[in-house]
Each structure stands twice: as structure tokens, then as C-alpha cells.
Amino acid sequence: MDREEAFEFLDRTARGIAEMFGSTCETLVHDMGDPRHPILSIYNGHVSGRTVGSTMDILGTAKELDQDALVTDFVNLYATTPSGQQIKSSTFHLIGEDFNLALGINFDYSSLVYANRILVDLMSAEADLQSAMWHGGEGQLTQIFEECLAAVGKPVNVLTKRDRMKIIALLDQKNAFSFRKSVPFVAKRLQVSRYTVYKYLGELTGAAGGDEKPKEE
Template sequence: MSEAAVEAERDAVIAALVPVVEGIAATFGPVCEVVLHDYRRPEKSVVAVAGSVTGRAVGGAMSEIGMRIVARGDEARDELNYVTRTRTGQTLKSSTMVLRDSTGAVFGAVCVNLDVTSLTEAHTVLGALAGIGRPTAELPVTTFGNDIDSVVDVMLDDHHLGQKGPWAVLDRPARLELFRSLDERGVFAVRRSVEQVAARLGISRASAYSYLAQARAASDPSPDPTGGHA
């Protein structure tokens, strides 16, 4: 199949799913948000959205979950029924289902987010009344936003919280680990992200590319040093 035919096929799949997005959100009501992503334009991947759980809009950015899927490429798999917490305190039960063309290539995703905050609170109260309440496990925090740069910034800030100090005091293994972790989380799957990370760390773009290449070389003996994500 020619590249033009594959692109036309992908366009047709996206167009066919737009009314499905509306239908799913209408079925579950105001606690549901459904987002359709086209990963061919990762910085503005949202092409349709119904509901308003995370506040995304058409033309908005993918979350860090989407960035992770893009980083995994065609090896990505559906992520179903995972529970996370937003930075505003909402508890979400979500599923992300990848879209593939007839060649098997991943090019998008449908994401369903249910705001289960009230249900979680009710469960806690009922458990306490019944004397069977248990401490709630800390949920991972997911960053949602319409600006991809803000998502990258938050992910970088989160990583630094776990570090022993600023970039200047990190030794070489710790610096490589930082770039490896950011790469695995999909930070470098979007354009200009290397430059953005370099600016935040106070290093040159060339140094950032060098650290990224070294981190990838340590994980894969024969990687593309830039991964095509410059």
C-alpha cells in the first residue's frame, strides 16, 4: 500500500471515530470525557473531545500517557482501567486504546476518562462507617493540558523531585539516568523537547543531545542517536 493510501486510511478512521467519541460521552454523562488523538501531530494531537473532565480542547496536547505511547511506537499496547489522580485532585479511571492502520502502525488513540472522585469518596465513607476502611494507596499523578510544553515542564519537575540535587551536582550516571527516564516517558517524542529540557537544565542543546544519545546507547547497542525526535 502506498504512503498516500495509508494516510487516507488513517484519515478515514479518524473521521469515522468522531461521532463514536460523542456517543460514548453521552452514554456515560457528565462524569465522562472521551478524547480522540491523532499522533501524526503530537504537539496538537487532540482532534475531537466530548465531555470536560480534564479540560482538553481540540488542538490540545496529549498527556504524559500519550507521550509514553508515542515513545513506544508500534510496540504500544492498550492501557485499560488504570486509575490516576489529576493535579487538581480528581480521581480518574481511564482507558487508552491505540489506533492502528492496516500495516499495524500506531497512529492515534481513543482515551476514555471517568471522574470517579465522588464514588471514591463515598466508598471511603461507607468503609469507615462499616469499620472496614483501609488507607487508600497513593495514586500516580497524571498531567493533562492543552499546551505540550507545560506537560513536558511538569514531567521534568516531577523527575527532579526524586533527584538528590540540581543538575550541577549530579554525576554522569545520574545525568544519564535522568535522560533515560525522560526518554522512556516519551518526553523526547515531541518537537523542540530536547531544546526545552536543555533550557530548563541550564545546559547547551548540544550537551542535551549528547546525553540523550549516550542514554539510548546504554539501553540499545544500535539506536538512532536522535530518534527522529529533534
């Protein structure tokens, strides 16, 4: 492959990549045989504002490259243009006996950064809904329980089964058991097991269908 063939191959590749990835992807072919690395061809040059013949790099400088940089591939590196665009940059060399050319790819992802910020804002929330509902529900449940306990007129530690059944019945009338985790809450406040609360509810349901009355305990 001679220099002309190498340039034709890289130029065709640069054009294809630019077309494939769109207007935010700048591609170019450098003459790396010259320390000033002038641009031989460029597509979507508006990304950096450069044209054919320019010796400016993506950073906006015109520094000559050292010997290592003239033959080293650089892959997926971050750069910021003088105008503030955020770029992912790669350079691939094609070196022959009488040529040293390089394909440069500069992808401007600034718009993706802005889009990501919008997505983060859209996906952010003040708190977990379930937790918020539970905390709010617990406050209401506490108030309802205190009202039912006051209706019985006794402290929890001296309640009989009849008293507890009455409290359960009052709670049920006030739809207290529609709250999330209401049974463990009531069981804890009445100092009984969850099973006992369910048992009382079952007895109340049975009593509603007959004439049974809860026994003293």
C-alpha cells in the first residue's frame, strides 16, 4: 500500500464513520509525517471549527507533537474544545515506508450530558412513596387506637379479653385494619400476638353472624 492508497482508505473510512454517527461526530485524516500534523481531509469539521490544512488539534492548540505521539494510537480519551464542548477522541495510525497517516475520531457528547441531567431530574424523587404512606398511616393509626382505648377507659395492662375485643371492634369500625401493617401495630399496642389479633377479628366476624359473645379472660 502506497501513500495515496493509504490516504484513500482512511478518507473513505472517515467519511463513512461521520455519516454513520451523524453531525456530532467529527472525523479527519492527519499527515503525521509532519510534526505539525496538518489535516488532509475532515468531515463534520464544525465540531472543532477546523478545516483542511489546519494544524490545530482538538484542544485548540498548534503544538508540534513529539516522536512518540506521532506514532502512538490514542483510544477513547476525554477532551474539551476551546468552546467548551465535551469530546471523546481517538487517533489510529497507518504507517508505511513513505507515509505516516492517522485517522482521528472526535465525538461531541455535550448534548448527551445535558440530556442526562434532564433524565436525572426526571427520575429524582423526594422520598419513597411506600415509606411516606406508612409513616403517615402510622400517625393516623396511632390516633385511632388512642381514641378506641379511651373509649374503653382502661390502661392496656389491665385490659380483659372483652376490653380488647371491644377495642378491636372499634378499630374495625373505623377501618383501622385497612392501613398497611395495622395488625402488627395493634398487636404491639395491645401487648398480644398477631395471631391473637387475627383470632379476635375472626371471633368478631363469627359473632356478627350469630349471637356469640366474647368470654372474659
